[in-house]
Amino acid sequence: DVKVTQSSRYLVKRTGEKVFLECVQDMDHENMFWYRQDPGLGLRLIYFSYDVKMKEKGDIPEGYSVSREKKERFSLILESASTNQTSMYLCASRADTGGRTEAFFGQGTRLTVV
């Protein structure tokens, strides 16, 4: 079974803290994605990566950065957490076969910034 594992299910952080969300996949997928999910807004893409050390901005990158030093790991970084970053964060991975392939999602990290 494909597995995408996010390091935490729930996190509570204080405003101004630097926050790391970790995601690991075990299927040797080239592509990895970070989304945030808010009620009524669906999934919004923050960043994605199509290869090690490569990253591209998604629709809402402001206030976030990412790191992909190894193929299996994709980290989302909140440089200085703010209350408007309270959300559910979802990591996904998929193979790069030249077409639109199935994405596999982690369980999500519910982040609360107080």
Add this chain to the structure above:
Amino acid sequence: LAKTTQPISMDSYEGQEVNITCSHNNIATNDYITWYQQFPSQGPRFIIQGYKTKVTNEVASLFIPADRKSSTLSLPRVSLSDTAVYYCLVEGSNYQLIWGAGTKLIIKP
């Protein structure tokens, strides 16, 4: 850029066929349509993907008319366990991902 619009919620009864339609008027020639299912406290899970006409797998069918401006996910004979949020995704080349806001489907006994 394609925008996807789907109903906020729907309900139905066990044993019925459920059809959820997604509108994507500005879909581009190379865009694909994918549907995902999400249960509470879980990440979305792939259901089905198509480009045109009809695609069927063991859990659902996807109908896409010739103009491709909409698509309909069809769930045959639903059960209580099909209660979930269903997302429509239009995906273009170069990682253009346009997600709908999701349709909350409630199945009643």
